[in-house]
Amino acid sequence: MQFYGEINVNTATVDFGTIALGSAFADNAETADVKNIANGNYNETAKTDDGSGDGKWLSAAANVTLNTAGTPGAGEFSLAIDDTTTLASSVNMSTAYQAINSAGVQTGEAGYPGGNHGLWLAVGAEGIEAAEYTGTIYFQIVNA
Amino acid sequence: MAKLRWGRALTVPLIFIVLFSFLLTPLPVKAGGLAMSGSFYRQKFELPQGVNISSPGIYVVIFNNGGDALKINMTTEAPMGVKLALSEEDFVLTAGEQKKVMVGVNVTEDAVPGEYALKISAEAQREGAGIKIVGSVAQTATLTIIGETASVEVTAVNPSGEPMPAVVRLYKLVDSEKADFGYSETGSLKIKVSPGKYLAEAYVGGKKLAEETFDIAADEEKTIILTVKTVCFEGFGIVPNYYTETGKLAFVQVVYTINNLYQTYPEAEVVLKVTLDGTPLEETTVATLTPLEKVRVGLKYNYIPAGGWVDRTYGFMLQLNLEGEPCATTLEEQLNASGGGVAGAASHSRYYIIGGVAAAIVASGVYLLIRRRRKTKASSA
Numbered sequence: 001m002q003f004y005g006e007i008n009v010n011t012a013t014v015d016f017g018t019i020a021l022g023s024a025f026a027d028n029a030e031t032a033d034v035k036n037i038a039n040g041n042y043n044e045t046a047k048t049d050d051g052s053g054d055g056k057w058l059s060a061a062a063n064v065t066l067n068t069a070g071t072p073g074a075g076e077f078s079l080a081i082d083d084t085t086t087l088a089s090s091v092n093m094s095t096a097y098q099a100i101n102s103a104g105v106q107t108g109e110a111g112y113p114g115g116n117h118g119l120w121l122a123v124g125a126e127g128i129e130a131a132e133y134t135g136t137i138y139f140q141i142v143n144a
Numbered sequence: 145m146a147k148l149r150w151g152r153a154l155t156v157p158l159i160f161i162v163l164f165s166f167l168l169t170p171l172p173v174k175a176g177g178l179a180m181s182g183s184f185y186r187q188k189f190e191l192p193q194g195v196n197i198s199s200p201g202i203y204v205v206i207f208n209n210g211g212d213a214l215k216i217n218m219t220t221e222a223p224m225g226v227k228l229a230l231s232e233e234d235f236v237l238t239a240g241e242q243k244k245v246m247v248g249v250n251v252t253e254d255a256v257p258g259e260y261a262l263k264i265s266a267e268a269q270r271e272g273a274g275i276k277i278v279g280s281v282a283q284t285a286t287l288t289i290i291g292e293t294a295s296v297e298v299t300a301v302n303p304s305g306e307p308m309p310a311v312v313r314l315y316k317l318v319d320s321e322k323a324d325f326g327y328s329e330t331g332s333l334k335i336k337v338s339p340g341k342y343l344a345e346a347y348v349g350g351k352k353l354a355e356e357t358f359d360i361a362a363d364e365e366k367t368i369i370l371t372v373k374t375v376c377f378e379g380f381g382i383v384p385n386y387y388t389e390t391g392k393l394a395f396v397q398v399v400y401t402i403n404n405l406y407q408t409y410p411e412a413e414v415v416l417k418v419t420l421d422g423t424p425l426e427e428t429t430v431a432t433l434t435p436l437e438k439v440r441v442g443l444k445y446n447y448i449p450a451g452g453w454v455d456r457t458y459g460f461m462l463q464l465n466l467e468g469e470p471c472a473t474t475l476e477e478q479l480n481a482s483g484g485g486v487a488g489a490a491s492h493s494r495y496y497i498i499g500g501v502a503a504a505i506v507a508s509g510v511y512l513l514i515r516r517r518r519k520t521k522a523s524s525a
Contacts, residue, residue: 006179
Protein backbone atom coordinates (compact mmCIF):
# COMPACT_ATOMS: atom_id res chain seq x y z
CA MET A 1 0.00 0.00 0.00
CA GLN A 2 1.34 3.39 -0.95
CA PHE A 3 1.56 6.33 1.40
CA TYR A 4 -1.48 8.58 1.26
CA GLY A 5 -1.48 12.00 2.84
CA GLU A 6 -4.29 14.52 2.74
CA ILE A 7 -4.48 18.00 4.19
CA ASN A 8 -7.72 19.79 4.79
CA VAL A 9 -7.37 23.54 5.33
CA ASN A 10 -10.66 24.83 6.60
CA THR A 11 -9.55 28.40 7.20
CA ALA A 12 -9.26 30.26 3.92
CA THR A 13 -7.65 33.45 5.23
CA VAL A 14 -6.38 34.77 8.50
CA ASP A 15 -6.99 38.30 9.78
CA PHE A 16 -4.63 39.70 12.40
CA GLY A 17 -6.58 42.94 12.42
CA THR A 18 -4.83 46.18 13.26
CA ILE A 19 -1.53 45.58 14.93
CA ALA A 20 1.00 47.85 16.52
CA LEU A 21 4.48 48.59 15.25
CA GLY A 22 7.00 46.67 17.27
CA SER A 23 4.40 44.28 18.58
CA ALA A 24 5.49 40.78 19.54
CA PHE A 25 4.15 37.31 18.77
CA ALA A 26 2.14 37.21 21.97
CA ASP A 27 0.31 40.38 20.93
CA ASN A 28 -0.93 39.05 17.62
CA ALA A 29 -2.30 35.54 17.84
CA GLU A 30 -4.69 33.86 15.44
CA THR A 31 -5.66 30.32 14.61
CA ALA A 32 -6.24 28.25 11.49
CA ASP A 33 -8.23 25.05 11.26
CA VAL A 34 -6.07 22.43 9.53
CA LYS A 35 -6.69 18.69 9.52
CA ASN A 36 -4.35 15.88 8.44
CA ILE A 37 -5.30 12.47 7.10
CA ALA A 38 -2.63 9.82 6.55
CA ASN A 39 -2.33 6.06 6.27
CA GLY A 40 1.21 6.11 7.66
CA ASN A 41 3.73 8.20 9.51
CA TYR A 42 3.83 11.81 8.43
CA ASN A 43 5.18 15.23 9.24
CA GLU A 44 3.31 18.48 9.12
CA THR A 45 5.23 21.49 7.89
CA ALA A 46 4.50 25.11 7.10
CA LYS A 47 6.03 28.12 5.38
CA THR A 48 5.07 31.57 4.18
CA ASP A 49 5.86 33.77 1.20
CA ASP A 50 4.30 36.28 -1.13
CA GLY A 51 2.66 33.57 -3.18
CA SER A 52 5.56 33.23 -5.57
CA GLY A 53 8.40 32.12 -3.34
CA ASP A 54 9.73 35.48 -2.13
CA GLY A 55 9.97 36.08 1.59
CA LYS A 56 7.71 39.08 1.62
CA TRP A 57 4.17 40.11 2.24
CA LEU A 58 2.97 42.64 -0.26
CA SER A 59 0.92 45.79 -0.18
CA ALA A 60 0.17 48.64 -2.54
CA ALA A 61 2.29 50.95 -0.42
CA ALA A 62 5.37 48.86 0.31
CA ASN A 63 6.30 45.32 1.12
CA VAL A 64 7.43 43.84 4.39
CA THR A 65 10.24 41.34 4.49
CA LEU A 66 10.16 38.06 6.34
CA ASN A 67 12.56 37.78 9.24
CA THR A 68 13.09 34.09 9.87
CA ALA A 69 14.76 34.52 13.26
CA GLY A 70 11.66 35.81 14.98
CA THR A 71 13.29 39.22 15.67
CA PRO A 72 11.85 41.52 13.02
CA GLY A 73 13.69 44.77 12.40
CA ALA A 74 12.76 47.77 10.32
CA GLY A 75 10.39 46.85 7.52
CA GLU A 76 10.28 43.25 8.65
CA PHE A 77 7.81 40.80 10.05
CA SER A 78 8.09 37.34 11.57
CA LEU A 79 5.55 34.59 11.67
CA ALA A 80 5.50 31.69 14.11
CA ILE A 81 3.29 28.63 13.67
CA ASP A 82 2.52 25.56 15.72
CA ASP A 83 0.16 22.63 15.41
CA THR A 84 -1.23 23.64 18.80
CA THR A 85 -2.16 27.03 20.19
CA THR A 86 0.89 27.09 22.42
CA LEU A 87 3.29 29.84 21.44
CA ALA A 88 6.15 28.28 23.38
CA SER A 89 6.31 25.33 21.00
CA SER A 90 5.90 27.34 17.83
CA VAL A 91 8.41 27.52 14.99
CA ASN A 92 9.57 30.62 13.15
CA MET A 93 8.58 30.50 9.52
CA SER A 94 10.78 30.87 6.46
CA THR A 95 10.16 30.42 2.76
CA ALA A 96 11.13 26.76 3.13
CA TYR A 97 8.86 24.29 4.86
CA GLN A 98 9.53 23.96 8.60
CA ALA A 99 8.26 21.05 10.69
CA ILE A 100 5.58 22.20 13.09
CA ASN A 101 4.70 18.94 14.73
CA SER A 102 6.32 15.96 16.28
CA ALA A 103 6.04 12.94 13.98
CA GLY A 104 2.45 12.15 13.11
CA VAL A 105 1.18 8.62 12.82
CA GLN A 106 -1.57 6.91 10.87
CA THR A 107 -4.92 8.63 11.35
CA GLY A 108 -8.49 7.49 10.97
CA GLU A 109 -10.44 8.35 7.85
CA ALA A 110 -11.73 11.45 9.57
CA GLY A 111 -8.17 12.63 10.10
CA TYR A 112 -6.18 13.79 13.08
CA PRO A 113 -8.40 16.18 15.00
CA GLY A 114 -5.62 18.72 15.33
CA GLY A 115 -8.01 21.51 14.53
CA ASN A 116 -6.70 24.86 15.50
CA HIS A 117 -3.11 25.64 14.64
CA GLY A 118 -1.57 28.68 16.27
CA LEU A 119 -0.25 31.58 14.18
CA TRP A 120 1.63 34.45 15.77
CA LEU A 121 2.78 37.62 14.06
CA ALA A 122 5.52 40.03 15.12
CA VAL A 123 6.50 43.21 13.25
CA GLY A 124 9.41 45.63 13.35
CA ALA A 125 9.16 48.89 15.21
CA GLU A 126 9.61 51.00 12.11
CA GLY A 127 9.81 51.04 8.36
CA ILE A 128 6.41 49.55 7.74
CA GLU A 129 3.70 51.37 5.86
CA ALA A 130 0.13 51.43 7.05
CA ALA A 131 -1.58 49.17 4.58
CA GLU A 132 -3.36 45.96 4.05
CA TYR A 133 -0.91 43.21 3.24
CA THR A 134 -1.19 40.13 1.11
CA GLY A 135 0.72 36.93 1.61
CA THR A 136 0.36 33.18 1.68
CA ILE A 137 0.79 30.64 4.45
CA TYR A 138 1.21 27.02 3.42
CA PHE A 139 0.44 23.96 5.52
CA GLN A 140 1.87 20.75 4.17
CA ILE A 141 1.64 17.05 4.95
CA VAL A 142 4.57 14.89 3.89
CA ASN A 143 5.56 11.24 4.40
CA ALA A 144 7.87 10.72 7.37
CA MET B 145 0.54 59.90 -1.83
CA ALA B 146 0.73 61.55 1.56
CA LYS B 147 3.67 60.44 3.60
CA LEU B 148 2.85 59.36 7.08
CA ARG B 149 5.36 59.37 9.87
CA TRP B 150 4.92 56.61 12.31
CA GLY B 151 6.63 56.36 15.64
CA ARG B 152 6.12 55.71 19.28
CA ALA B 153 6.32 59.42 20.05
CA LEU B 154 3.19 60.22 18.18
CA THR B 155 -0.06 60.06 20.00
CA VAL B 156 -2.44 59.78 17.07
CA PRO B 157 -1.91 57.38 15.60
CA LEU B 158 0.94 56.03 17.69
CA ILE B 159 0.16 52.62 16.54
CA PHE B 160 1.07 51.59 13.12
CA ILE B 161 -1.84 49.91 11.53
CA VAL B 162 -1.32 46.88 9.54
CA LEU B 163 -4.42 45.39 8.14
CA PHE B 164 -4.07 41.72 7.50
CA SER B 165 -7.55 40.99 6.47
CA PHE B 166 -9.69 39.24 4.02
CA LEU B 167 -11.86 42.14 3.03
CA LEU B 168 -12.45 40.83 -0.41
CA THR B 169 -15.22 38.41 -1.07
CA PRO B 170 -14.13 34.91 -0.11
CA LEU B 171 -13.15 32.83 -3.08
CA PRO B 172 -15.38 30.01 -4.14
CA VAL B 173 -12.44 27.70 -3.60
CA LYS B 174 -12.93 25.30 -0.76
CA ALA B 175 -9.75 24.93 1.22
CA GLY B 176 -8.33 21.52 1.96
CA GLY B 177 -9.08 18.15 0.57
CA LEU B 178 -5.74 18.11 -1.23
CA ALA B 179 -4.01 14.73 -1.14
CA MET B 180 -1.04 12.92 -2.59
CA SER B 181 -0.15 9.29 -3.09
CA GLY B 182 2.17 7.46 -5.45
CA SER B 183 5.46 5.60 -5.51
CA PHE B 184 8.00 8.42 -5.34
CA TYR B 185 8.45 8.20 -1.57
CA ARG B 186 9.51 4.56 -1.86
CA GLN B 187 12.47 5.35 -4.06
CA LYS B 188 16.02 5.04 -2.81
CA PHE B 189 17.85 6.41 -5.80
CA GLU B 190 21.50 5.46 -6.15
CA LEU B 191 22.69 7.21 -9.27
CA PRO B 192 26.05 8.12 -10.73
CA GLN B 193 26.79 11.54 -12.13
CA GLY B 194 25.49 12.18 -15.62
CA VAL B 195 22.49 9.86 -15.43
CA ASN B 196 18.88 10.65 -16.25
CA ILE B 197 16.26 8.15 -15.24
CA SER B 198 12.52 7.98 -15.64
CA SER B 199 10.13 5.10 -15.44
CA PRO B 200 6.38 4.53 -15.34
CA GLY B 201 7.03 3.18 -11.86
CA ILE B 202 8.10 6.57 -10.49
CA TYR B 203 5.17 8.93 -9.99
CA VAL B 204 2.93 10.81 -7.63
CA VAL B 205 -0.84 11.15 -7.77
CA ILE B 206 -2.54 14.35 -6.65
CA PHE B 207 -6.16 14.26 -5.53
CA ASN B 208 -8.64 17.07 -5.14
CA ASN B 209 -11.05 15.67 -2.59
CA GLY B 210 -12.66 19.03 -2.03
CA GLY B 211 -15.88 20.32 -3.47
CA ASP B 212 -14.38 22.95 -5.75
CA ALA B 213 -11.66 23.23 -8.35
CA LEU B 214 -8.08 23.71 -7.17
CA LYS B 215 -5.27 25.33 -9.07
CA ILE B 216 -2.17 23.25 -8.35
CA ASN B 217 1.45 24.30 -8.55
CA MET B 218 4.05 21.53 -8.44
CA THR B 219 7.42 22.32 -6.93
CA THR B 220 10.55 20.26 -6.32
CA GLU B 221 13.52 20.34 -4.00
CA ALA B 222 16.80 18.73 -5.02
CA PRO B 223 20.51 19.36 -4.45
CA MET B 224 22.68 21.37 -6.81
CA GLY B 225 23.22 19.55 -10.07
CA VAL B 226 20.08 17.46 -9.69
CA LYS B 227 16.77 18.18 -11.34
CA LEU B 228 13.46 16.50 -10.75
CA ALA B 229 11.60 16.46 -14.04
CA LEU B 230 7.81 16.39 -13.72
CA SER B 231 5.41 15.50 -16.50
CA GLU B 232 3.17 18.38 -15.36
CA GLU B 233 3.86 21.36 -13.18
CA ASP B 234 0.80 23.62 -13.17
CA PHE B 235 -2.72 22.39 -13.65
CA VAL B 236 -6.26 22.62 -12.39
CA LEU B 237 -7.99 19.77 -10.62
CA THR B 238 -11.75 19.88 -10.65
CA ALA B 239 -13.67 18.63 -7.63
CA GLY B 240 -13.04 14.94 -7.15
CA GLU B 241 -10.40 14.81 -9.85
CA GLN B 242 -6.94 13.26 -9.57
CA LYS B 243 -3.83 13.47 -11.71
CA LYS B 244 -0.81 11.23 -12.07
CA VAL B 245 2.47 13.10 -12.46
CA MET B 246 5.46 11.16 -13.74
CA VAL B 247 8.83 11.88 -12.17
CA GLY B 248 12.28 11.77 -13.72
CA VAL B 249 15.59 12.34 -11.95
CA ASN B 250 18.40 14.06 -13.83
CA VAL B 251 21.82 14.00 -12.19
CA THR B 252 24.34 16.17 -14.02
CA GLU B 253 28.07 15.56 -14.22
CA ASP B 254 28.51 18.49 -11.84
CA ALA B 255 26.47 16.95 -9.05
CA VAL B 256 28.50 16.27 -5.95
CA PRO B 257 28.51 12.67 -4.65
CA GLY B 258 26.70 12.29 -1.37
CA GLU B 259 23.36 11.53 0.20
CA TYR B 260 20.46 13.88 -0.35
CA ALA B 261 16.74 14.26 0.11
CA LEU B 262 14.44 14.87 -2.82
CA LYS B 263 11.00 16.37 -2.45
CA ILE B 264 7.99 16.90 -4.65
CA SER B 265 5.23 19.21 -3.45
CA ALA B 266 1.83 20.05 -4.81
CA GLU B 267 0.59 23.39 -3.53
CA ALA B 268 -2.90 24.69 -3.90
CA GLN B 269 -3.03 28.27 -5.07
CA ARG B 270 -5.49 30.90 -3.96
CA GLU B 271 -6.17 34.24 -5.59
CA GLY B 272 -7.15 37.42 -3.84
CA ALA B 273 -5.97 39.77 -1.11
CA GLY B 274 -5.26 39.17 2.56
CA ILE B 275 -3.19 36.50 4.21
CA LYS B 276 -4.30 33.36 2.48
CA ILE B 277 -3.91 29.89 3.92
CA VAL B 278 -3.47 27.03 1.50
CA GLY B 279 -2.84 23.32 1.70
CA SER B 280 0.13 21.50 0.30
CA VAL B 281 1.01 17.81 0.02
CA ALA B 282 4.41 16.30 -0.60
CA GLN B 283 6.50 13.17 -0.84
CA THR B 284 10.19 12.81 -0.13
CA ALA B 285 12.71 10.26 -1.39
CA THR B 286 16.40 9.69 -0.87
CA LEU B 287 19.13 10.12 -3.45
CA THR B 288 22.69 8.90 -3.20
CA ILE B 289 24.98 10.24 -5.89
CA ILE B 290 27.76 7.79 -6.58
CA GLY B 291 31.13 8.87 -7.87
CA GLU B 292 31.90 5.50 -9.47
CA THR B 293 30.11 4.49 -12.62
CA ALA B 294 29.62 1.51 -14.85
CA SER B 295 27.74 0.99 -18.08
CA VAL B 296 25.12 -1.55 -19.02
CA GLU B 297 23.25 -2.21 -22.22
CA VAL B 298 20.15 -4.36 -22.06
CA THR B 299 18.71 -5.70 -25.32
CA ALA B 300 15.61 -7.78 -25.88
CA VAL B 301 15.89 -10.35 -28.67
CA ASN B 302 13.56 -12.95 -30.10
CA PRO B 303 14.43 -16.66 -29.99
CA SER B 304 16.34 -16.22 -33.24
CA GLY B 305 18.57 -13.66 -31.57
CA GLU B 306 17.20 -10.69 -33.49
CA PRO B 307 16.50 -7.43 -31.62
CA MET B 308 12.81 -6.91 -31.07
CA PRO B 309 10.59 -4.17 -29.67
CA ALA B 310 9.79 -4.76 -26.04
CA VAL B 311 9.51 -2.86 -22.82
CA VAL B 312 12.81 -3.13 -20.99
CA ARG B 313 12.96 -2.23 -17.31
CA LEU B 314 16.05 -2.02 -15.17
CA TYR B 315 15.90 -2.11 -11.40
CA LYS B 316 18.63 -1.70 -8.85
CA LEU B 317 18.30 -4.24 -6.07
CA VAL B 318 18.83 -2.54 -2.74
CA ASP B 319 18.10 -4.38 0.48
CA SER B 320 15.96 -6.89 -1.44
CA GLU B 321 13.85 -4.06 -2.83
CA LYS B 322 13.56 -3.09 -6.47
CA ALA B 323 14.39 0.54 -7.20
CA ASP B 324 13.48 1.80 -10.67
CA PHE B 325 16.59 2.65 -12.61
CA GLY B 326 15.83 2.59 -16.31
CA TYR B 327 13.01 2.14 -18.78
CA SER B 328 12.73 1.78 -22.53
CA GLU B 329 9.98 0.83 -24.94
CA THR B 330 12.29 0.16 -27.87
CA GLY B 331 13.70 -3.14 -26.65
CA SER B 332 17.07 -1.59 -25.93
CA LEU B 333 18.35 0.38 -22.95
CA LYS B 334 21.86 1.75 -22.58
CA ILE B 335 22.56 3.57 -19.37
CA LYS B 336 25.27 4.54 -16.94
CA VAL B 337 24.74 2.89 -13.59
CA SER B 338 26.30 2.82 -10.20
CA PRO B 339 28.07 -0.38 -9.19
CA GLY B 340 25.78 -2.94 -7.58
CA LYS B 341 23.18 -5.60 -8.24
CA TYR B 342 20.53 -5.14 -10.91
CA LEU B 343 17.49 -6.84 -12.36
CA ALA B 344 16.65 -6.45 -16.05
CA GLU B 345 13.19 -7.42 -17.28
CA ALA B 346 11.54 -7.55 -20.71
CA TYR B 347 7.81 -7.25 -21.27
CA VAL B 348 5.66 -7.81 -24.34
CA GLY B 349 1.97 -7.03 -24.23
CA GLY B 350 2.30 -6.24 -20.55
CA LYS B 351 3.56 -9.74 -19.77
CA LYS B 352 7.02 -10.33 -18.36
CA LEU B 353 8.74 -12.76 -20.68
CA ALA B 354 12.39 -12.56 -19.68
CA GLU B 355 14.49 -11.40 -16.77
CA GLU B 356 18.07 -11.56 -15.61
CA THR B 357 19.81 -10.54 -12.41
CA PHE B 358 23.40 -9.39 -12.60
CA ASP B 359 26.13 -7.60 -10.70
CA ILE B 360 28.24 -4.85 -12.14
CA ALA B 361 31.43 -3.35 -10.80
CA ALA B 362 32.89 0.13 -11.14
CA ASP B 363 34.13 0.95 -14.66
CA GLU B 364 32.67 -2.29 -15.97
CA GLU B 365 30.72 -2.38 -19.23
CA LYS B 366 28.16 -5.12 -19.42
CA THR B 367 25.76 -6.31 -22.12
CA ILE B 368 22.65 -8.14 -21.06
CA ILE B 369 20.68 -10.08 -23.66
CA LEU B 370 17.11 -10.91 -22.72
CA THR B 371 15.81 -13.65 -24.95
CA VAL B 372 12.10 -13.06 -25.12
CA LYS B 373 9.88 -16.02 -25.74
CA THR B 374 6.99 -14.25 -27.33
CA VAL B 375 5.09 -17.47 -27.81
CA CYS B 376 4.46 -19.53 -24.75
CA PHE B 377 2.40 -22.40 -23.43
CA GLU B 378 -0.25 -21.81 -20.81
CA GLY B 379 -2.50 -24.19 -18.91
CA PHE B 380 -0.76 -27.43 -19.94
CA GLY B 381 -2.34 -30.49 -18.41
CA ILE B 382 -2.88 -34.23 -18.83
CA VAL B 383 -6.37 -35.63 -18.29
CA PRO B 384 -6.53 -39.46 -18.00
CA ASN B 385 -9.65 -41.22 -19.29
CA TYR B 386 -10.52 -44.71 -18.03
CA TYR B 387 -12.82 -47.45 -19.21
CA THR B 388 -15.88 -47.53 -17.06
CA GLU B 389 -16.07 -51.34 -17.03
CA THR B 390 -12.48 -52.21 -16.31
CA GLY B 391 -11.16 -48.99 -14.75
CA LYS B 392 -8.18 -49.25 -17.03
CA LEU B 393 -6.56 -46.30 -18.71
CA ALA B 394 -7.98 -45.76 -22.19
CA PHE B 395 -6.33 -42.56 -23.32
CA VAL B 396 -5.03 -39.24 -22.01
CA GLN B 397 -6.24 -35.92 -23.21
CA VAL B 398 -3.46 -33.37 -23.57
CA VAL B 399 -4.88 -29.88 -23.05
CA TYR B 400 -2.91 -26.69 -23.56
CA THR B 401 -3.05 -23.10 -24.71
CA ILE B 402 -0.64 -21.32 -27.00
CA ASN B 403 -0.33 -17.59 -26.35
CA ASN B 404 1.36 -15.70 -29.17
CA LEU B 405 2.02 -12.14 -27.99
CA TYR B 406 4.19 -10.71 -30.71
CA GLN B 407 3.58 -11.49 -34.38
CA THR B 408 2.20 -13.97 -36.88
CA TYR B 409 4.50 -16.88 -37.72
CA PRO B 410 4.08 -18.74 -41.03
CA GLU B 411 4.37 -22.15 -39.44
CA ALA B 412 4.22 -23.55 -35.95
CA GLU B 413 4.36 -27.16 -34.86
CA VAL B 414 3.49 -28.62 -31.47
CA VAL B 415 5.30 -31.84 -30.60
CA LEU B 416 4.28 -34.12 -27.75
CA LYS B 417 7.26 -35.83 -26.12
CA VAL B 418 6.46 -38.88 -24.06
CA THR B 419 8.76 -40.73 -21.72
CA LEU B 420 8.32 -44.07 -20.00
CA ASP B 421 9.96 -44.26 -16.60
CA GLY B 422 12.15 -41.34 -17.65
CA THR B 423 13.27 -42.89 -20.94
CA PRO B 424 12.14 -41.26 -24.20
CA LEU B 425 9.28 -43.27 -25.62
CA GLU B 426 7.99 -41.39 -28.61
CA GLU B 427 7.46 -37.97 -30.15
CA THR B 428 4.25 -37.06 -31.93
CA THR B 429 3.26 -33.93 -33.78
CA VAL B 430 -0.04 -33.02 -32.19
CA ALA B 431 -0.75 -29.77 -33.99
CA THR B 432 0.47 -27.83 -37.00
CA LEU B 433 -0.57 -24.22 -37.34
CA THR B 434 0.00 -22.52 -40.68
CA PRO B 435 0.16 -19.75 -39.80
CA LEU B 436 0.28 -19.19 -36.07
CA GLU B 437 -1.62 -15.94 -35.65
CA LYS B 438 -0.98 -13.38 -32.93
CA VAL B 439 -3.63 -14.91 -30.76
CA ARG B 440 -4.28 -17.03 -27.68
CA VAL B 441 -5.64 -20.41 -28.70
CA GLY B 442 -6.68 -23.44 -26.67
CA LEU B 443 -5.98 -26.92 -28.11
CA LYS B 444 -6.27 -30.55 -27.07
CA TYR B 445 -5.13 -33.95 -28.27
CA ASN B 446 -6.07 -37.47 -27.31
CA TYR B 447 -3.02 -39.67 -26.89
CA ILE B 448 -2.61 -43.43 -26.77
CA PRO B 449 0.88 -44.95 -26.93
CA ALA B 450 1.57 -46.82 -30.14
CA GLY B 451 2.53 -49.88 -28.12
CA GLY B 452 -0.37 -49.53 -25.69
CA TRP B 453 -0.31 -48.63 -22.04
CA VAL B 454 1.96 -50.47 -19.64
CA ASP B 455 1.86 -50.46 -15.88
CA ARG B 456 4.50 -47.79 -15.43
CA THR B 457 5.00 -44.04 -15.21
CA TYR B 458 4.62 -41.85 -18.27
CA GLY B 459 5.97 -38.35 -18.69
CA PHE B 460 4.42 -35.79 -21.03
CA MET B 461 5.90 -32.57 -22.32
CA LEU B 462 5.09 -30.23 -25.21
CA GLN B 463 7.56 -28.45 -27.44
CA LEU B 464 6.65 -25.61 -29.78
CA ASN B 465 8.69 -25.27 -32.95
CA LEU B 466 8.52 -22.06 -34.95
CA GLU B 467 9.73 -22.48 -38.50
CA GLY B 468 11.56 -25.61 -37.43
CA GLU B 469 13.32 -24.08 -34.43
CA PRO B 470 12.40 -24.96 -30.83
CA CYS B 471 10.79 -21.94 -29.21
CA ALA B 472 9.04 -22.99 -26.03
CA THR B 473 8.45 -26.06 -23.90
CA THR B 474 6.23 -27.00 -21.02
CA LEU B 475 7.22 -28.59 -17.76
CA GLU B 476 6.82 -32.37 -17.70
CA GLU B 477 3.56 -33.79 -16.39
CA GLN B 478 3.68 -37.35 -15.09
CA LEU B 479 1.04 -40.05 -14.98
CA ASN B 480 1.29 -43.40 -13.28
CA ALA B 481 -0.61 -45.72 -15.59
CA SER B 482 -0.90 -48.38 -12.91
CA GLY B 483 -2.99 -46.11 -10.73
CA GLY B 484 -6.27 -46.76 -12.47
CA GLY B 485 -5.32 -49.94 -14.20
CA VAL B 486 -3.79 -50.36 -17.63
CA ALA B 487 -5.65 -50.89 -20.84
CA GLY B 488 -4.64 -53.28 -23.51
CA ALA B 489 -2.79 -52.48 -26.71
CA ALA B 490 -3.39 -49.11 -28.26
CA SER B 491 -4.77 -50.60 -31.40
CA HIS B 492 -7.66 -52.03 -29.38
CA SER B 493 -8.30 -49.09 -27.12
CA ARG B 494 -10.50 -47.13 -29.42
CA TYR B 495 -12.65 -50.19 -30.03
CA TYR B 496 -13.04 -50.61 -26.30
CA ILE B 497 -14.20 -47.02 -26.00
CA ILE B 498 -16.62 -47.30 -28.88
CA GLY B 499 -17.84 -50.64 -27.60
CA GLY B 500 -18.31 -49.30 -24.11
CA VAL B 501 -20.32 -46.34 -25.30
CA ALA B 502 -22.44 -48.55 -27.58
CA ALA B 503 -23.09 -50.99 -24.75
CA ALA B 504 -24.20 -48.18 -22.50
CA ILE B 505 -26.63 -46.88 -25.14
CA VAL B 506 -28.11 -50.36 -25.75
CA ALA B 507 -28.48 -50.99 -22.02
CA SER B 508 -30.26 -47.68 -21.55
CA GLY B 509 -32.61 -48.44 -24.45
CA VAL B 510 -33.51 -51.87 -23.09
CA TYR B 511 -34.14 -50.41 -19.64
CA LEU B 512 -36.46 -47.72 -21.00
CA LEU B 513 -38.34 -50.28 -23.15
CA ILE B 514 -38.95 -52.60 -20.22
CA ARG B 515 -40.12 -49.72 -18.03
CA ARG B 516 -42.52 -48.51 -20.68
CA ARG B 517 -44.08 -51.98 -21.10
CA ARG B 518 -44.59 -52.27 -17.35
CA LYS B 519 -46.40 -48.95 -17.29
CA THR B 520 -48.58 -50.02 -20.18
CA LYS B 521 -49.52 -53.27 -18.42
CA ALA B 522 -50.34 -51.46 -15.22
CA SER B 523 -52.66 -49.01 -16.93
CA SER B 524 -54.46 -51.91 -18.81
CA ALA B 525 -55.13 -53.69 -15.52
